[in-house]
Amino acid sequence: MGRFRTEKDSDYYKVVDDAINAYTWAAIVKLQERGVVGEVLGPVGQGKEAKIILARRGDAYAVLKVFYPVPVRFVKSRYGYILGDPRFRGLKISDQLHLVETWCRKEFGNLARAHAAGVRAPKPYGFYRNVLAMEFIGVGKTPAPQLVEVGLDGLDDPDHVLSEVLKSLERTYVVAGLVHGDLSPFNILYDGRDPWIIDWGSAVRRGHPKELEYLRRDVERVVEFFGGPAPPEELFKRLVERGAWRGPLDFDGEGWLLIGGRRLLD
Ligand SMILES: Nc1ncnc2c1ncn2[C@@H]1O[C@H](COP(=O)(O)OP(=O)(O)O)[C@@H](O)[C@H]1O
Numbered sequence: 009m010g011r012f013r014t015e016k017d018s019d020y021y022k023v024v025d026d027a028i029n030a031y032t033w034a035a036i037v038k039l040q041e042r043g044v045v046g047e048v049l050g051p052v053g054q055g056k057e058a059k060i061i062l063a064r065r066g067d068a069y070a071v072l073k074v075f076y077p078v079p080v081r082f083v084k085s086r087y088g089y090i091l092g093d094p095r096f097r098g099l100k101i102s103d104q105l106h107l108v109e110t111w112c113r114k115e116f117g118n119l120a121r122a123h124a125a126g127v128r129a130p131k132p133y134g135f136y137r138n139v140l141a142m143e144f145i146g147v148g149k150t151p152a153p154q155l156v157e158v159g160l161d162g163l164d165d166p167d168h169v170l171s172e173v174l175k176s177l178e179r180t181y182v183v184a185g186l187v188h189g190d191l192s193p194f195n196i197l198y199d200g201r202d203p204w205i206i207d208w209g210s211a212v213r214r215g216h217p218k219e220l221e222y223l224r225r226d227v228e229r230v231v232e233f234f235g236g237p238a239p240p241e242e243l244f245k246r247l248v249e250r251g252a253w254r255g256p257l258d259f260d261g262e263g264w265l266l267i268g269g270r271r272l273l274d
Pocket residue numbers: 052053054055056057058059060071073130142143144145146151152153154194195206207208209
């Protein structure tokens with residue numbers, strides 16, 4: 009994995025990227041010491057409140073999502089998702105750093121749940137403080153573009169991509185018991201064949217007071233991008249019905265969830 013960089017190297021990374029301050033750097037070193045990632049290679053993505061950095065992981069790559077310990081707008085935009093989430097009941101958020109770390113832990117937990125449910129989401133590798141390590145989605149060192157950059161016309165097989173998004177959407181809700189909450193073509197990456205759903209910090213567990221509002225919005229954005237496969241309200245209703253199923257879960261050979269022997273779109 010090459011030598012681990014030490015605190016002294018933080019000057020080097022200040023040059024590479026100001027976002028990696030000493031506090032963040034110490035968290036990255038911790039992840040290296042734990043063997044979660046190896047050498048840090050540099051930024052490959054930029055989000056609203058996070059920076060995405062490519063790192064080595066054995067013979068392959070991983071990304072580090074670095075959440076900035078940030079201004080009040082972060083607190084405001086995130087607070088609603090954490091309040092009302094049963095996992096964060098009783099949590100007292102005393103300072104912004106604490107909130108950013110909570111957010112990072114929440115995204116890790118959501119990713120782990122989604123990934124275990126067979127959702128097309130990056131595999132989470134670990135996290136420490138404000139840094140989350142996960143599977144790199146891309147080819148070689150080039151990150152996969154967002155669906156919004158590719159556009160519907162840029163997809164090799166739009167029907168296939170839509171099917172994969174729908175399978176993941178349903179698995180998220182019915183199998184993982186989550187609602188993504190910020191699903192849109194900005195948070196779906198396209199690797200040239202398949203879609204990958206990223207950015208799970210906003211996801212809520214079922215039972216959250218805004219569960220249905222977020223689910224409806226997620227469905228609407230998917231239908232809006234693909235122009236189908238059904239009116240959003242109908243797809244939403246089916247998902248909610250299927251989510252109420254309490255029997256055993258079954259899947260067919262193509263990975264569709266079967267409920268009473270039927271697919272979402274039968
Ligand atoms: N696992 C990943 N593999 C490759 N690129 C990624 C990955 N996660 C994020 N990115 C890139 O970084 C950008 C921001 O990530 P995202 O999780 O959406 O952050 P934000 O919460 O700030 O929107 C994405 O649009 C994408 O281009």
